[in-house]
Amino acid sequence: MALKTERTTFSLDVIGRYMCNTWQEAMGSTDQAMRPDARAFDVIVLGGGTFGAAVAQHLFNQDISHTHRILVLEGGPFLIPEHSQNLPVLGLGVPAPTSIAELRAQGQDNQPRQEVWGLAWHSPVRFPGLAYCVGGRSVYWGGWSPQLLNSEMPTDAAQKSPWPQAVVDELNNRYFAESNEQIGSDVSNYYIFGTLQNGLRQLLSDGIGAGKVTDSIPLANLPDHAGVRALAQPPDTKQLANMLGLDTPGSAQLQDLLNLMKLEAPLAVQVRTRSGLFPINKFSTVPLLVKASRSAENECAADDVKKRLMVVDNCHVVGLRFDGARVTAVDTNFGTVPVPTGGVVVLAMATIESTRLALNAFRGTPNYIVMGKNLIAHLRSNLNIRIPIQNIAGLTGNLEQAALFVKGRHQFADGSLGHYHLQITAAGGAKTATDAEAELFKKIPDIDQFNVLRLASSQDVVIVIRGIGEMETENPASSVRLDPEPDEFGVQRAFVSIAPNQRDLELWGAMDQAAEDVALLFAGGKPYEVLTGGGSLQVAAGQPASTVQSPQNRRDGLGTTHHEAGTLRMGDDPTVSVTDPDCKFHEVANAYAIGPAILPRTGSPNPMLSGIALARRLAEHLGNPSPFVTETGFTALFDGIHLANWRMAGPGRFIVVDGSLEAVPDPSGELGMLWCTDTTPPDFVLKMEWLRWQQNDNSGVFVRFPDPTSKGYKNQAWVAINFGFEIQIDEFGWPDQAGIHKTGAIYAQGNQNLSLQPARAPGQWNEFEIRVQGQAYAVALNGLQVTSFQNQDPSRGLASTPLSPAYVGIQIHPPSPGETANAGRVAFRRIRIAKL
16 A cells, blocks of 8 residues: 655655655566566666756656656655755755764764765765755755866867767757756846946956956857857847846947856856746756656556656665676665666766765676776865955945856966866945855745845945866876775775875966956955955955965865766776766666766866756667657558557547557446547558457457547447447457457457457567458458458448548457456557558
C-alpha cells in the first residue's frame, strides 16, 4: 500500500510525498511476479542534486516514445520546492568550511549541519561539504552564469586537458543557448536597473576602453550578451537601450550599446517568460524535477508499474557492482537495484563523491590511474569597498541594486592563457552600510518592507568586486584518491588534495590587480574605504586597496567555492581522460558521469551553465527515440511516438510504453477503442505486432468501420463493433471457447474458414497480417493463415470511399470473469498499412 502523506508537528509533507517514492514503491513497481508487465528501471541516476535532476527531467521529457524508466536515487531528503532565495527570509544557510577531523573534535561528525549539509571526505583543506537534499546545491548557489569562451575550451590535442571538438561544437551551436534559456540568463536583467547600474556600467566601459583594467578583454572582442544572441532578429539601438534600462539610446552607436550589454551580469534569474506563465525567478533544478515527477504520476494514473520516473530520497548509493565490462547492479543502504541488459547508470553526485564511487567500483580498468587526477576548482577573491555617493557623477537619492560583469584573460610567459572574471555588485546605503547585495536576489513579500527600501536615502555606495579565476589543469598536487578509512557504510572515503601552483598564483595576482583597478575607476580619484570583517580601512585618493589590505587577505580558501571539477574529465583519448565525448566511461559499457567532474577544464565561469548544457546533451543522447520506419510500400499509422492521428472512442485509454500502445481498461467494465483518423484505402494490407501479458488477455483489431462520431452512440466504440469487423485477440475464446471467438478469427462470424494457430507465450510479440480486398478478409498470425472470410452483410465492412471513409482501430477490453484487475493490458506496435 502506498505511504500516505505524513504529518509532523508543524507540517503536512505534501510536496515530499507527491514528488518522491519510497524504496518499496520503486522496487515493487519492477516485480514481474506481481505484474507480468512490470519493467525494470533502465536509467538509474545516482544523485538527485543539481545535475542529476537536470538529466532525469530532460530525459523524461525527451523520451516521447516512453522507452525508458528512470530512477533517481538521492542521498538526502526533499528540502524545499525551489531556490532558497525565492522563499522570502527563509534563513537556510551554508555552513562554514571545516574538516572531518574538526567535526569529530567537536562531536558533530555524525549529524547534519544547517539541516542537510554533510562532509564525506578527508582533506587538509577545509570544505563546507555537500547539501544532501533533492536539488543539492542548486537551491543555494549564487546565480552568476557566464558562458565559457572558446579560448576556455581549447580543443588542440597538444594542450593540456583539451575539450573534445564535437562537444564544443554542440555546446556552441545549441546547448549553451538552450541552457541559458532554461536557467534564465538569456535575457538582460530587467530587474536590475536605475542610475547606479547605468553609472557604474559606463565607468567600467570607459575604463576598459582606456586599458585601465589589468588583462580585461576589450569589449569588442567578446561575444554578444546571451540576451542579444537569443533575439530572433538583430536589435536596433532603441531595443538595446531598453534592454540596458536607458530611456533613449542618445548618441550611442549600435556597437557601443552592444558592448555595454556585455557588462550586464549573466544572472540565472528569470523574470519574464511566455505570456500567461509565471517566471521561475532564481533558478534551481528542484522545480524541474517536481514537474517531471508529477507529470509521471499523472501520466500513469497512480499505477506505479507504468510510472516512467521515480525519485527515491534518503537513499545512499554505497557501491556499483562491476563485472569487468558493465555495471550490473547498484548497491544502496536500502538494498540493491539490478541494472538490466541495455540499462545505464549515470553518476551525478558532486565531483568528489562521483569520483570516489568510480574509484571504488572500477578498479582494474585500463585508465583507472587517470581517475581522480586533474582536480580543479576556482581562485576567488573579494574586494569590498565603500564610496561616498558624490564620488560618482549623477548619483543622488535612493540608489537601487547594481550587478556588472568583467571578463579578463591573462597571458603567461609561454603564450598560454588563463581566464578570470569579476562579479561586481553594488548597493546604495547609509554611511554605515556594508552589504553590496542589500537588494539583490531578494523577494520583498510585504509592502511595508518595500516602502522602507523605496524611501531610504543613500549616502554611500557599497561595492563588492569578486574575482573568480580558473586553476591550472593536471596539477599533481591536486587530486582525489581513496582514503583507507571506511565511512558509515563500510566504503572507503575519499581524500582530497588541492593546492595552487605558480601559474595559479600569477593569475590570482593579475585578477586581484584588476579588482583594484576597478575600485579606482569607481572611486574617481577620491578617497574611499576598504571594508573588512573588523571594520573599514581608509584609502587615500588615487591609491590601490593593497596599500591598506594585502590581496592575500582577500582570498577565499580553495575548498570554499563549491566548484570542484575535472576528476572524471571527458576526452577523445582514453589514456589521458576518464569519460568519452558522450560522457560515458571509456572502459565501462553502461556507466556515464555528469556534472563538473567531467569538465576537462572550467575556465572562470561557475559550472552551472556548462553542467546544465551537458546534462541536457547527455539526456538527448540517451533518450532520443527513432520513429518507426516501415518497409517499402507501407505507411506507418503509429510511429512509436506520436498520437496526433489517433482518437479514443468509449472509456479506457491507451498509453505509450516503449514505442508501443498499451491498453488501460476502464474500471467501469465498458469496451473502448483507439482509432486512427487516417482514412484507409478501399483495399489494403494492415500489419502490426501485439503482445499480451496474461494468457487470457482479450483485445482485438477493428477494420472497415465508419467515423465513430457519426452514429450518435453514447459509447462510440460500438460503432466499430456494429458496422465493421473485429479480428479477435483471445486465446481462451470467451465466453464459450468457440473458434469464432479466438485469436485471429473474425469475431462471431460463422462463414469463415478457420485454421486456428496458437499465439506466442505471454510477454512475447505476435504479428498480425490482415488482408482486406473487396469483401474478402484473410488473417495471418505469425506468418500462418488463421482464417479467410467472405462478407455477405451489405450493412457493415464497407470499403472506404471519399464520401464514406472507413477506419481501423484497436480495442480496449475489460478483464473477463476470473481474470486479475490488470488483465486486458494488450499492447500494439509497428502498425502500418499498404494499399492493394
